[in-house]
Amino acid sequence: MTRNICKSDNARALAVLVLTVALLAASSGTAGAQSGDSTSRPSLVGTWTVQVTLRNCTTNAPLGPPFNSLVTFHHDGTLSESAGSLAFAPGQRSPGHGTWTRQGGHTYGQDMIAMVLFDTEPNLPGTPTFDPAKPVSPGFFAGWLTVAHIVRFTDADHIASAGTNAFYKANGDLYRSGCSTATGQRFE
Numbered sequence: 001m002t003r004n005i006c007k008s009d010n011a012r013a014l015a016v017l018v019l020t021v022a023l024l025a026a027s028s029g030t031a032g033a034q035s036g037d038s039t040s041r042p043s044l045v046g047t048w049t050v051q052v053t054l055r056n057c058t059t060n061a062p063l064g065p066p067f068n069s070l071v072t073f074h075h076d077g078t079l080s081e082s083a084g085s086l087a088f089a090p091g092q093r094s095p096g097h098g099t100w101t102r103q104g105g106h107t108y109g110q111d112m113i114a115m116v117l118f119d120t121e122p123n124l125p126g127t128p129t130f131d132p133a134k135p136v137s138p139g140f141f142a143g144w145l146t147v148a149h150i151v152r153f154t155d156a157d158h159i160a161s162a163g164t165n166a167f168y169k170a171n172g173d174l175y176r177s178g179c180s181t182a183t184g185q186r187f188e
Contacts, residue, residue: 041105041106041153042106042153042155042156042157044073044100044102044108044151044153044159045073045074045075046072046073046186046187047070047071047072047186047187048070048071048072048073048159048184048185048186048187049068049069049070049184049185049187050068050069050070050071050182050183050184051066051067051068051069051182051183051184052066052067052068052069052083052085052180052181052182053065053066053180053181053182054165054178054179054180055178055179055180055181056179057164057178057179060179063178064136067083067084067085067086067087068084069081069082069083069084069085069182070082070187071184073100073110077099077100077101078097078098078099078100079096079097079098079099079100079110079112080095080096080097081095081096081097081098081112081114082095082096083095083096083114086135086136086137087135087136087137087138087140088116088120088137088140089118089120089137091117092116092117092118092120092140093114093115093116093117093145094114094115094116094117095114096112096113096114096147097112097113097114098110098111098112098113098147099111099112100151103150106152106153107150107151107152108150108151108152109148109149109150109151110147110148110149110150110151110161110163111146111147111148112146112147113144113145113146113147114144114145114147115143115144116140116141116142116143116144116145116167117142118142119139119140119141119142120137120139120140121139122137122138122139123135123136123137123139124136124137124138138176140167141167141169141170141175142169142170143167143168143169143170143171143172144167144168145165145166145167145168146165146166146168147163147164147165147180148163148164148165149161149162149163149164149180149182150162150163154183156186157185157186158183158184158185158186159182159183159184160181160182160183160184161181161182161183161184162179162180162181162182163179163180164177164178164179164180165177165178165179165180
């Protein structure tokens with residue numbers, strides 16, 4: 001009887017080992033597929049230093065100086081973003097979270113969302129309440145913002161993108177939308 005129990009335990013251990021190896025092999029194949037053909041084209045996966053310029057959607061004219069942002073494109077098609085725009089009050093805007101997808105060749109789509117945690121009044125030049133000691137800001141309502149961009153490689157370590165942004169109040173009402181462009185450099 002003891003001999004049969006040992007054979008049964010050995011068979012179970014071997015089955016668990018085979019299953020574990022099979023699962024590890026399958027998951028490493030999936031990770032490789034998600035990261036793309038790194039030998040034939042640059043990979044978007046990684047961290048990028050990005051400069052964002054808000055633009056007039058009709059004329060494409062800049063609406064102020066660019067601001068810096070960090071964007072990380074993860075292997076699983078998600079992204080994380082930390083923006084450095086001074087238009088928001090300290091602590092007003094959460095980091096962005098979203099997804100990215102390959103659209104073909106060296107072109108990708110990205111969509112992200114960030115929370116706006118509290119209201120601020122506008123501080124715009126030429127208005128009676130403008131305070132030159134404070135950052136220029138159109139003012140924001142508590143809610144969230146979304147950004148959708150098309151990203152293209154300009155070379156293996158540089159990207160450029162263009163798209164739209166939309167701002168929503170906490171009740172879901174859209175109160176502002178706009179356009180933006182960005183350029184990015186791979187962080188290594």
